Amino acid sequence: MGLCGKRVAQVDIKCNADVFLGLFRYRPNNLSKIAPDHILGCQLVEGEWGAIGSKVIWNYKIDGKLLSSKQVLEAADEKNKSITYTPLEGDAMLQIYKSLKAHIHFTENGENNFVTWTLEYEKINEDVPDPDALIDLAYKVTKVVELHLLK
Numbered sequence: 001m002g003l004c005g006k007r008v009a010q011v012d013i014k015c016n017a018d019v020f021l022g023l024f025r026y027r028p029n030n031l032s033k034i035a036p037d038h039i040l041g042c043q044l045v046e047g048e049w050g051a052i053g054s055k056v057i058w059n060y061k062i063d064g065k066l067l068s069s070k071q072v073l074e075a076a077d078e079k080n081k082s083i084t085y086t087p088l089e090g091d092a093m094l095q096i097y098k099s100l101k102a103h104i105h106f107t108e109n110g111e112n113n114f115v116t117w118t119l120e121y122e123k124i125n126e127d128v129p130d131p132d133a134l135i136d137l138a139y140k141v142t143k144v145v146e147l148h149l150l151k
Contacts, residue, residue, distance in 0.1 A: 003098075003126065007119045007135040011142045015149040017081055017106035017113050023145065024104055025076055025083050026050035028058075035144040038137060040066065052076060055088070062133045067091040074101070081106035098122040100131065102138070115142050 013020065023030060026049050031039040040059040047054030051073065058069045069090030076083045082105040103118040117138040119131050 003123045005121055005123075005130055007121075007131055008116065009135045009139045009142075010114050010116045011139055011146075013113045013115055013142065013146045014111075015113065015146050017108045017115075019149055020113075020115060020145065021078075021081050021083065021104075021106050023149075025073070028056060031141065031145070032059075034148045035141050037061070038141050038144065045070065047073075050076070058090075060137065062137055071102075081108075096124055096128045097131070098124055102134075104138075117142070 023034075028042040029044070029049070032041045038061055040061060041057075042059070043057045045055050045057055052075065054073045056071055056073070058071060060067055060069075067090070070088045071085045071090075072088055074084045074086045082103060084104075085102045087100050087102075099120070099122045101120045103116075103120070105116045105118070107114045107116070117135060119135055119138075121131055
């Protein structure tokens, strides 16, 4: 078992990938209204919404625990429909990793649209669990957002 790893969740969605990308890049603060059981808030603390280098504080819930993470929007590619967030500081779960990066990639193929979440991470030691709870949260939020956008 290595210290570096990757977790991937590909979620089939029925809504427009551009709308999805716009929400996660430019309006993540709306996610707390759409998925309040999972996302409690997203506050801009530096820069402008959607700008590379902007920093936000996410408040979210995993397994009933209230958690928080300050993240930077590290990369965004409108053409390839992808964004990357990197945590800077936050809850105890994020502090057990030397590095953690979340890539969100949107693909459209006719009626088949997908959101692919990829978490790349490096643990501080072998005893640290893989970030399965985070990838599960990403899956759940994606499905809730999809239902909201289809209304």
